[in-house]
Amino acid sequence: MEVLTQAEENYLKAIFKLTESDAVKAASTNAIAAALGTAAASVTDMLKRLAAKNLLHYEKHRGVALTERGNELxxxxxxxxxxxxxxxVEKLGFGWDGVHDIAEHLEHVQSEELVERLDIFLGRPKFDPHGDPIPDAKGRMASRKQVQLSSLLPNEKAVVVGVLESQAAFLQYLNRVQLTLGTNLLVQERFEYDGSxxxxxxxxEEITISQKVCDNLFVQKTK
Amino acid sequence: MEVLTQAEENYLKAIFKLTESDAVKAASTNAIAAALGTAAASVTDMLKRLAAKNLLHYEKHRGVALTERGNELxxxxxxxxxxxxxxxVEKLGFGWDGVHDIAEHLEHVQSEELVERLDIFLGRPKFDPHGDPIPDAKGRMASRKQVQLSSLLPNEKAVVVGVLESQAAFLQYLNRVQLTLGTNLLVQERFEYDGSxxxxxxxxEEITISQKVCDNLFVQKTK
DNA sequence: AAATATTTTTAGGCAAGCCTAAAAATATTT
DNA sequence: AAATATTTTTAGGCTTGCCTAAAAATATTT
Structure with missing residues (x-):
C-alpha cells in the first residue's frame, strides 16, 4: 500500500470530487487549481507526478480522470x-459546520487500524453529520439519503442535492430564487392550506416555496 | 500564535525531551540527530531556523536549549x-504499546479547540496510559505518579522511573541486572517471608529482587 | 603539548511543492 | 477563417528539509 504525501492526497480528493457527478468524466487543470487554491502551473506539475504513480490518466490539454487505484485511494x-x-460532531460536540477544516487534517493520518477502530467506536455509521454517505473499508457506500423537501417538518435543516423532474423551466426558477445545488435550508413553517x-x-434570506416546487426538490437532512 | 511545520514541531519535542531531566541543560547536535534519525548536518540547518524564530538559544558548538516560548510550544x-x-487506548481500545506512532501523527493537528474538546471528552485526565502526566492548557502538569516497587501487587505492571537512594553501588547493581530507567516490569509474585x-x-526475563532493592526503586504503574 | 578522535559546521546538491511570466494549445467570437 | 480570449503547459526560481563530503572546532589520548 503506497503512502502518499498530504499534498498528493489533497489532489486526489479534489479530482475525485470534481469528477464525482457522473456527468463529468474529466477534471480540468483550472478547476483543480481553483478547488485547491493553487496556481494552474503547480497543478500541471503534480498531475505529471500522480500520472507517473498510476493514480490518474493524464494527457496534455485533455484534463484528468482517476485510475482505478486513484479512485480507491x-x-x-x-x-x-x-x-x-x-x-x-457526535463525540466532541462540535457544530456540524465547524468541523470540516479539522477533519481535513485528521484524514491524513495514515493507519488502517486507526480508521477501523474509529469506525467501530462510532458504531459503523453510514452517513456523516452532513448527510453524506461514509464508504466502508472496501469503498462501498450507501447512496445519499435524499428526500423531497415537502416531507420535511418545521425546524429541520437540509441541503439541496437534486431535483425530481429536471425541466428547464424548473431549473431556471431554482436559479432565479437561489435554490441551487448545495443551498442550505431551514424549514420555518408549512401551510396545510396549500402545501407551501x-x-x-x-x-x-427567507422565501416561500409552492407545494409543486417542494415536491420536485430533493434535499438531504443535515444537523 | 505562530504555526510550526511538523518537522519544526518534531525538533522542539526532541530537544524538550533531551533537556527534560533537569540535570542536562543543553541538547547536542548529535543527540538530536540520533533522536530524530537524521544527519547531523540537517540538525544544524534546522537549529539555525528555530533560533531565528526565537524558539531556542543556539551558539555554534555549544548545544541548544529551548527559549521560554519554545518550551511552551x-x-x-x-x-x-x-x-x-x-x-x-481508552476509547479505541488500542494496546498501550501500539499507540505511540499514531499519536505522533495526531499530535500535529493544529486546533486549540480540538485539543480542549478532546481533553473534556476524556474527562481531563491527569496521566496518560504510560503513567506520564498530561500538561494542562497552561502547561502545568502533575508530577509523575511514582511509587516504590515494593508497594506493587502481583500482576501489576510498571516502568522504572527512578531510585530513592542513588548510591553508586546500587546503580551499578541496577545496570548489572538490567533494571535501567524505562525498563518494563510485571510483578509475578511477592514472598512475605523476606519481602522479595x-x-x-x-x-x-524473570528475576528475583530483594526487599531492599524493591524499597529503593521508584516505578510508575502502567496498563 | 602534540597527536588523534569526535563533534559540529559549512558547502553543495536534491526532491517536493509551490510561485510568476511567457509560450503554446485550444476555444470562442466575429 | 481570422482574430481574440481562455486554458494549459513550459521555463526558471524559491523555500523547506533532507542528504553527503569535506573543513573546522572541540575533546580526548598519549
Whole structure:
C-alpha cells in the first residue's frame, strides 16, 4: 500500500470530487487549481507526478480522470474524512459546520487500524453529520439519503442535492430564487392550506416555496 | 500564535525531551540527530531556523536549549500527544504499546479547540496510559505518579522511573541486572517471608529482587 | 603539548511543492 | 477563417528539509 504525501492526497480528493457527478468524466487543470487554491502551473506539475504513480490518466490539454487505484485511494480518503467529521460532531460536540477544516487534517493520518477502530467506536455509521454517505473499508457506500423537501417538518435543516423532474423551466426558477445545488435550508413553517413552505435560505434570506416546487426538490437532512 | 511545520514541531519535542531531566541543560547536535534519525548536518540547518524564530538559544558548538516560548510550544505538543494516546487506548481500545506512532501523527493537528474538546471528552485526565502526566492548557502538569516497587501487587505492571537512594553501588547493581530507567516490569509474585519479589523484565526475563532493592526503586504503574 | 578522535559546521546538491511570466494549445467570437 | 480570449503547459526560481563530503572546532589520548 503506497503512502502518499498530504499534498498528493489533497489532489486526489479534489479530482475525485470534481469528477464525482457522473456527468463529468474529466477534471480540468483550472478547476483543480481553483478547488485547491493553487496556481494552474503547480497543478500541471503534480498531475505529471500522480500520472507517473498510476493514480490518474493524464494527457496534455485533455484534463484528468482517476485510475482505478486513484479512485480507491480517494474513496478511502473520503471515508477517513467523513468518519472524523462524525467523531468531531457526535463525540466532541462540535457544530456540524465547524468541523470540516479539522477533519481535513485528521484524514491524513495514515493507519488502517486507526480508521477501523474509529469506525467501530462510532458504531459503523453510514452517513456523516452532513448527510453524506461514509464508504466502508472496501469503498462501498450507501447512496445519499435524499428526500423531497415537502416531507420535511418545521425546524429541520437540509441541503439541496437534486431535483425530481429536471425541466428547464424548473431549473431556471431554482436559479432565479437561489435554490441551487448545495443551498442550505431551514424549514420555518408549512401551510396545510396549500402545501407551501416558508424556508430560510443559507441562513440569510427567507422565501416561500409552492407545494409543486417542494415536491420536485430533493434535499438531504443535515444537523 | 505562530504555526510550526511538523518537522519544526518534531525538533522542539526532541530537544524538550533531551533537556527534560533537569540535570542536562543543553541538547547536542548529535543527540538530536540520533533522536530524530537524521544527519547531523540537517540538525544544524534546522537549529539555525528555530533560533531565528526565537524558539531556542543556539551558539555554534555549544548545544541548544529551548527559549521560554519554545518550551511552551513543546509542552503543548506533549499535551496533545498524551491526550491522543489516552484517547487511542481508552476509547479505541488500542494496546498501550501500539499507540505511540499514531499519536505522533495526531499530535500535529493544529486546533486549540480540538485539543480542549478532546481533553473534556476524556474527562481531563491527569496521566496518560504510560503513567506520564498530561500538561494542562497552561502547561502545568502533575508530577509523575511514582511509587516504590515494593508497594506493587502481583500482576501489576510498571516502568522504572527512578531510585530513592542513588548510591553508586546500587546503580551499578541496577545496570548489572538490567533494571535501567524505562525498563518494563510485571510483578509475578511477592514472598512475605523476606519481602522479595519475582518480576518479569521487559516481557522477557524473570528475576528475583530483594526487599531492599524493591524499597529503593521508584516505578510508575502502567496498563 | 602534540597527536588523534569526535563533534559540529559549512558547502553543495536534491526532491517536493509551490510561485510568476511567457509560450503554446485550444476555444470562442466575429 | 481570422482574430481574440481562455486554458494549459513550459521555463526558471524559491523555500523547506533532507542528504553527503569535506573543513573546522572541540575533546580526548598519549
Amino acid at each position: 480517494a474513496t478511502n480518503l473520503v471515508r477517513r474524512h467523513r468518519l472524523w467529521e462524525t467523531f468531531l 413552505m416558508r424556508v430560510l435560505i443559507n441562513e440569510r | 513543546a509542552t503543548n505538543l506533549v499535551r496533545r500527544h498524551r491526550l491522543w494516546e489516552t484517547f487511542l 519479589m519475582r518480576v518479569l523484565i521487559n516481557e522477557r
